[in-house]
Amino acid sequence: MKPGQSQENMTAKQFKFGLGILVIASCVVMLIVSGFSETSMYYFTVAELEAKEAEFVGRKIKLAGKVVPGSIVRDDASLDLKFQIWEPVHRTAANTHYKKTIRYKGIVPDTFRDESDVILEGITGTDGVFVADHLLAKCPSKYESKSYEEMKAMHEEKKI
Structure with missing residues (x-):
């Protein structure tokens, strides 16, 4: 504590600082919760x-x-x-x-x-x-497996 500064003054500053931290933390938690609820829609x-x-x-x-x-x-x-x-x-x-x-x-x-x-x-x-x-x-995947019939038809085309 600095000379000439009262204990009450120090406590008021600490209270305001703590309140500010609490408000900021509450806002961050609210943003996180609302973000999850919007993106986690089944x-x-x-x-x-x-x-x-x-x-x-x-x-x-x-x-x-x-x-x-x-x-x-x-x-x-x-x-x-x-x-x-x-x-x-x-x-x-x-x-x-x-x-x-x-x-x-x-x-x-x-x-x-x-x-x-x-x-x-x-x-x-x-x-x-x-x-x-x-x-x-959705884009069709290039890597989707072909059915047995498609594979057989492709194989027979190559033989001819």
Whole structure:
């Protein structure tokens, strides 16, 4: 303590300093928690959403699926896009596929086309249409293994 400085003055400064540190630490913790909650959103498949759709109406979720061939309808003037996605792995007893209608407004990635794998972020409306505000079209991997039939056909072509 410096000469001429009272104990009360020192305690007030320490209190203000401690309060400042507490406020800064609280802000950092809040930013970390909000960042994790936004980025750690689980994505649903079409079948999972169909099974629990009522509880997710109006809530922001991620949805993954494959673009149904021939379902893409574009309006280049307004950047509106309407298409369907499906989940070819899960089939109902009638051997049909789960499908979901999607509406998106914005710039479409170059890799977006029929049968593209997509991940969408948005909300399901009360009409059952999924309104996406983010669209990610996955790039097909160069390193995906080919099926036995494809490999056999390639091998037979080389023999001829």
